[in-house]
Amino acid sequence: MSQIFVVNSGSSSIKYQLIDMETQRPVLSGLVERIGEPGSDVPDHEAGMRQVIAQLGDGQQIAAVGHRVVHGGSLFDAATLVTPEVEEQIGELSALAPLHNPANLQGIRAASAALPGVPQVAVFDTAFHQTLPPAAYTYAIDARLAEEYQVRRYGFHGTSHKYVSEKTAEFLGRPLADLKTIVLHLGNGASVAAIDGGVSVETSMGMTPLEGLVMGTRSGDIDAAVLVHLHRQAGLGFDELDDLLNKRSGLLGLTGNGDMRNVQDAASAGDAAAEAALAVYRHRMRRYIGAYIAHLGGLDALVFTAGVGENNALLRRRSLAGLEFLGITVDAERNEVRSSEPRYISPDGSPVAVLVVPTNEELEIARQVAALLDLS
Secondary structure, three states, rough: OOOEEEEOOOOEEEEEEEEEOHHHHHHHHEEEEEOOOOOOOOOOOOHHHHHHHOOOOOOOEEEEEEEEEEOOOOOOOOOEEEHHHHHHHHHHHHOOOOOHHHHHHHHHHHHHOOOOOOEEEEOOOHHHHOOOOHHHHHHOOHHHHHHHHOOOOOOHHHHHHHHHHHHHHHHHOOHHHHHHEEEEEEEEOOEEEEEEEEEEEEEOOOOOOOOOOOOOOOOOOOOOOHHHHHHHHHHOOHHHHHHHEEEOOOHHHHHOOHHHHHHHHHHHHHOHHHHOOOOOOOOOOOOHHHHHHHHHOOOOOEEHHHHHHOOHHHHHHHHOOOHHOOOOOOHHHHHHOOOOEEEEEOOOOOEEEEEEEOOHHHHHHHHHHHHHHHOO
């Protein structure tokens, strides 16, 4: 009973890992795709989950199921045992994450049906950032409207930021409570978090995962009046604007390609649009680094993680160039090393430890489930 089944249910997919908590390693992982799509042999999430469970035998070794749930609003600040009331609350929060929470809820219900009697636990992307102070999470709009419609900053990638900040303290051999850390989670979706003593005090994503850094297909920060302008002058409706900012912006909007690897290759080959897009990407990142050092009142560690952060040495080097006056320096040779383990990319003796720390959101979810249910 030392295994935890971790589920990340999307609108047409189920990504999963079965993690052995004694070794902290996956013993099985996979992905069920095209759920409910024309021609698919998986008509719904319940059928997809039965397909997954069939690979696990009778499922008797599963102590609990941990579900990634994108939006917990202001209701959830920790991993939570799923009850009918919690299911209802996750459903109500779908107004804040209409593309994610309904799919997450489908995964919970499918796993409950396939594994009756096994505890189901929701782990929320937003929970880690519930420690943000009011000054950080409040938007300066009409307070009555904001309260009525739950308009505030929530932050995302919380499981990654939590895992990486704790792994950083472990790697440095220092108490987490003593560290001021900036974590750069750079993937197709990207966010930054300022973490003071293990507590999130600022983060770049807002009410939705749209705010903040330039991403693969998302714009990140933008003057809200741009939407009004495009509505009035270009005739774009609300659905078109939503599609524009979330699916046709970011690197894709600037270059025609949303994959950082392709954009980097194009820039290296002399493509001016690709180089300009990377300059915007780096500029936005540096702005957040500077702001978060100010919020933290200093910095002990600057950490890169996720697909882009872990693998793009050129981006790391160019993004941090010129920040030596802040104690941030990159060692060229260390920066080029590829590894699945945490590593320094700053020189020995640097005032700020610059690191690459691979994230593991599935393991973090499993750990939170184990802690909640006391499965040690």
